[in-house]
Amino acid sequence: MESETGGEHPPRLVVIDDEPQIRRLLQLALEGHGYPVVEAVNGRDGVLAVAQNRPDAVVLDLLLPDMSGVEVIRRIREWSEVPILVLSALGQEKEKVSALDAGADDYLTKPFGIEELLARIRVMLRRALRPAESPLFRSGALEVDLSARRLWIKGEELHLTGTEYALLRLFVRHAGKVLTHRQILQEVWGPKSVEQTHYLRVYIGRLRDKIEVEPARPLLLLTEPGVGYRLALLD
Structure with a gap:
């Protein structure tokens, strides 16, 4: 399937979330719109998946069983500027702000709509493709x-x-x-x-x-x- 970005090689995404239902929802939605998905169930595996797959974007839940999503962002940002979209629950404003301060690019609060998720990912990918030095x-x-x-x-x-x-x-x-x-x-x-x-x-x-x-x-x-x-x- 051709990706929404129109390229021959569709953007690959890493999804880091410990909830099977959320991972399944994200996989169906993203792959249904042309984005291949690599899944990780905790922060350690997520950082490894980003290092091994060099994705075009990351979708990261802030609540993980082994480490905080903020720590995952900090570790990824030590060597990569890959766009990161964080998923947060209602009432996680402090964690959300901490994630953005640590280097996340955007956020979605659960529950979220698939169209909004896809729109946020498209914007992140557009940003990543912009010429870095263009005035x-x-x-x-x-x-x-x-x-x-x-x-x-x-x-x-x-x-x-x-x-x-x-x-x-x-x-x-x-x-x-x-x-x-x-x-x-x-x-x-x-x-x-x-x-x-x-x-x-x-x-x-x-x-x-x-x-x-x-x-x-x-x-x-x-x-x-x-x-x-x-x-x-x-x-």
Whole structure:
């Protein structure tokens, strides 16, 4: 079967989950859409499966019998930048944020829909295929030239303050990925400001006023409640 990405060699995924029902659901859904799946039932086997198979993406449950999902992410990130989607249960906000801070790219909260799962995986794969050094970025009505420090909405050039631009540049470099409050504050304001979330709310509002067609109904700069923000990859 041809993969949804249209390539001759469909992206291979590693699924790390100790629940047989979830693994079966994920296998049927992913392989039914052209993604070959390698399964692992615990963290140790999962890290080994990633090392041996060099997958295009990983789906990882945060609750594993032998180690935490966060530890699995840390071990994988010692040598690989493979996109990682974490699965969390309701009420696991702290674990979810810890996973993203450790290097996960996205998350889904159980129960989740198959279409949403597939959409998140497509975005992760698109991010991984983007030219790493390209200074040009486009998403929906937004165009950014990082080399020239210029941006446009619907062809009209906009001007940002230094902090607003630093914030947007961070989102562009990680477009499609969830960035936690801590990650953003540390990158833009420094490690001493990681608890100053009010800074972030103010500047996110200012940035939305400039880059969103309807700031009250953002399509580009999306809030991930209790976690952080992401810059959407739109056609």
